[in-house]
Amino acid sequence: MNVLILLQAATTQASDWALFFGHFHPLIVHLPIGFLLIAGLLEIDRLTRRNSVSSHTITLILFWSAVSATMACVFGYLLSLGGGYEAETLEEHQWQGIGVAVFAWIAWAVKSENLGRVIPFAQLMYVPSLAVALLLLLAAGHHGGNLTHGSDYLTQYTPEPFRTLAGLPPKQSEIKFKPITDVNQAMVYQQIVNPILQSRCVQCHNADKSKAKLRLDTPEMIKKGYEDGPVIVAGKSSNSELVKVCLLPEEDDHHMPPKGKNQLTEGQIALLTWWIDQGASFDKKVSELKVNDAIRPVLASLGGGPIETDGKPSVASGPMPESPVLTMNVPVADEKIIDELKKTGLLVLPISKEQNQLEVSAVNVKTFSDAQAALLPKLNNQIVWLKLGNTEVSDAALSQIAKLKNLQKLHLEQTKVTNAGLKQLKGLQHLEYLNLYGTAVTDAGLAELVSLKNLKTLYLWQTKTTEQGVVSLKEALPKLEVIGGINEQAIAEFAKATTDETKADNNKN
Template sequence: MLTSKLKAILGQVLFTVNVFVLFLVLAESQVLIPDWLHVFGRLHPLLLHFPIVIILFAISLVAIPELLKKKEDSHTYGTDLLLIGALTAGFTVIAGLLLSHETGYVKEALFWHKWTGLGVFWGSSLLYYFIDSQKHLVIKIAASFLALIVILSGHLGASITHGENFITAPIENKDVVVVSLEEAEVFPHLIYPIIENKCLSCHKASKQKGELRMDTPENLLKGGESGPAVEPFDLENSLMSHRINLPEDNEDHMPPEGKPQLTEEEISILDAWISSGAITDKKVLALSDTSSIYKLAVEKFAAAPKVYEFDAVSNEKLEGLNNFYRKIQPLGIESPALSVSYFGRANFDPASLAELSEVNVQTVSINLNNMPVKDEDLASLSSFPNLEKLYLNFTDIKGQGLQALVGLENLSLLSLSGSNLTDEAVEPLSKLKNVKKLFLWNTGLSKESLEKIMTALPQTTIEIGTEEKSTLLMLNPPVIRFDKAFFKDKLEVKLTHPIGTTSIYYTLDGTEPDSSNFKLYEKPLQIKENVTIKARAFAEGWIGSSVSEAEFISATISPSSYEMIFLPEDRYKGDGEKSLFDKKKAIPDVWNLNWLGFLNNPLEIEMEFEAPTDISSMAISLWQNLGSRFFPPQEVEIWTRPNTGQDWKLSKSFRPKALQKEDDSFLRQVQIPYAEKGVQYLKIIAKPLEKLPSWHSSSGKKAYLMVDEIVLN
């Protein structure tokens, strides 16, 4: 129980707080809040729980004095608690008013929460000042009304912080809808649930941190004050991907510390979705079954998979059928169903289709896009009883051979876009009654022929595209095919394109192909030195493609044995020390398994050569990305020793040039100025940057050293 003197002091403080709150409300648009007061404003979510509990407890004692044995005690304790509750509510309201000056909140939602919060504070203050009134019924009614305002204000605040109807959601959404793979749509069923659970508490209609809303695809593309959250097909420039892939101790990492974090599976799904074009209007099964987002989606909806009654094929048999031009893989984890994809038009052999007879029962999808498949080659597909999807885009099929598909009862999708069909295709296509989707875009069929097929297949969705010829489409970039980007003696590189009539132009000096410097690709290239190939595709009636690029690096020396002294960080541990000499070039993707990331320990690798070796050049292949804190090493030390058991001797110490704020992010080689003859034992120590520079957003923190390969010549 509070003493009379203390109650008097607290009563005066309460009056002062009321005056200050009134000032903040009346002068809201004219008040300039200093930074140190914003710190107090952000304590609002921490402060609000205390007055809510105290006021509700005080109201209970005031409205129902029978709770205690003596009614006088109920009144005394209730009055004291109401004073404390009103006072703490005042400080909470002050913090809330200060917090409301920050951006990211929708005015309408904030308006009602602010005024109900003020109602709690002013209502509890008035109730305290008039609680000794003899009008007991009025006091009870006022206390009950105050309790309703407390609950309403709490509900509105929870809705701003956690989402609409946060309190009532458990009783409103009792039924969990389970979506099967066949029904699943890419955005609403695969992408949005992740965003809803991990992002919307700060990025929804009622609360837009950084002016960013993430509740619709349109808002994701629009972005916030820092730009678009999603750039289709462009992971590196998609802000959402960049933020979720930052180390958790980075202040820009999302979701922020204290919020539920994304799982690795969720990050992979979001990244794959962006890489595949941020698709929003398709079902999962409408995606190419060779895309990464399709595979992840199949695994995600594995709880309701399509059940196949046939047995799975052994891994040994699959390995025997897979090669450089054909890939056979299961549709999903523990699924016996297989998808088949072919690559490289020049390597296609029609006889290879007959080899699939070993897995004809398990094969449900075949992708022959851009292959020189002819009508007579389709005969071998008639023995695939469970074939559901067949992709024959840009092939040499004319139409007569489609008769072989008529007996495939499970065929539900057939795509022939870009294949020059004749009228011979009309009859067999008209018999495919079980096909649900038929793609006939740009097939050369006459309007009359297309109408005949549509009349014969009224239940089939037939896509014929547009007859407009004035709009030119851009070609896909050419594909640069090679074994490994790091090579010892020489390397063969092929340039391919799915459309056979395309011409491919390339350069070897790192410049982009244009009318003054290009070479026409005619046969595989023999690479014998460090080069960067850039290539573009051109064809009549198309817009030239964007540039494909690949860097090839000579690495003629490899140690006979090596040992890495310190392990990399768990998140970037690649294939361990093998990643440093596997001749596999990493890509700018944090999930690529060729990266080794070092933060708290240096890269320290000890090597032994079979015989004394002359080293003329040395480089460390790494990833430089300022936003992700991927920096070159602070210092590189080269140590040698003549024999095992003898002490290491420092041969070279080198500090790479420090990065500047305007430097680009890219994959690069840090050349180490080192040359020495007769080296048999070699040790490299590359130390991560201890403190990021003052211009960096995470200045003072450690930087990651992201290493791909050690290059020795």
């Protein structure tokens, strides 16, 4: 075992400083590539065309190639402390990188005539050392690409006949998932969950690259979990890291997929949450799991006919009946007011041109405040979807939001909203979706939602609500799907336990 592996094994957890500098490796590593290639081309030009190239120029280029190669080695080692790389490929990449630095220094020492003063005939080492440095550079670059993008990154698209001539195996076709012709008979993991993981997660969590020692490419690896334990807790999506990291703010270092990558849609998160809450089975069909009102329209959007419940078709023969508010015609919005909202950084998007309804989103303006929320009632008829998650709004903004009489969907996740603010939403009779993830809302706030008779979906991850509060709310709103608080089974067990305790108390009396 080489010294680098021993050092890495001795480091139980890389410090923030180490990882900070380590992330400069992809930037620094391009410098020795450029310097060495330029030095090699200049030497070839000098030898073949006998052009006069200043020896000092090549010496200077070689010096900086050696310095930058050494820096790339140091930063690369720091980056490797973060883990998640295939060990054998990482070791080869490390030694090849060290070789590039060593032979670059030798080439510089010979060219600058420093080595010639110590070793006779040192000049004979110049061309071989430069050539070896260039060859190792190509090999290190190849293995670096494998570590980042997978072992077949360079060769996966090699066409015939070059593939055969190079001795490469036949090209593997991209993973093709069986189309869903009947959503009720669709295999939940193979046809619904796995395609989501393959498109959003597997690039960084596979056999060649397993960030946090997590692989999501096979059922066995998903069950195994990651370095800190299980990634899914069957029946408890709110305790499952797979869901938690997707719901963190995109700027959070632990948010997945990382910022800049294709993010999961709300529908995809809902499907993963539903799958986990239903036991995270790898061999069951949709018809074998409980399909609630919240997930039914998402499943229906996958195609394949009506959704069944307990083996019988549901009343809806596709997506759930469209919300009445989405078929409502409202006056055309004043363009001057729309421009006024856009100047604050808000996105104002049409939901339906025929009905003149709008979606307003603060996804690009995290500093959106209570004062700016005063502009929203100017479009009180037209705003149907409002996304203010991860902004600076608090209860004061809800007094303005309460004036949006046609509001159907409201995002307030990761804001300063409290119970007092929710009290102001009682008049939003069209509200069907409310996201309160990461807020300070308690059971008292849930009690304020009882008057929202059309509320169908409520997100409560990382709030201060309790099982008792959720049970009480669901008693008042039986059709409400509460996600991230506790699941249906937990509610049933809690209700049963409460009943048993009551009976026990009565028996004592």
